[in-house]
Amino acid sequence: MMNDSVSRDLNFRAQCLNLLMRKFGDTSSPKNIYECANEWIEKGNKITHGLVSYYNTYYNENKEGS
16 A cells, blocks of 8 residues: 555646646657656655746747747
8 A cells, every 4th residue: 555655746746747738748749748747846846836837948849939
């Protein structure tokens, strides 16, 4: 059985991936989406607020002006 900490971590990872896939899944590579979610979590973020802006800044090859 998973402990609460592992369960929370997996749930948060799923929330991050779900948000990024809904927002960018049709226009971005899955590799970029997964890398961004992993980096977001590794940096110690505990909420998804700011994740879309972070993705747009560092991972979105399709943003205007690129």
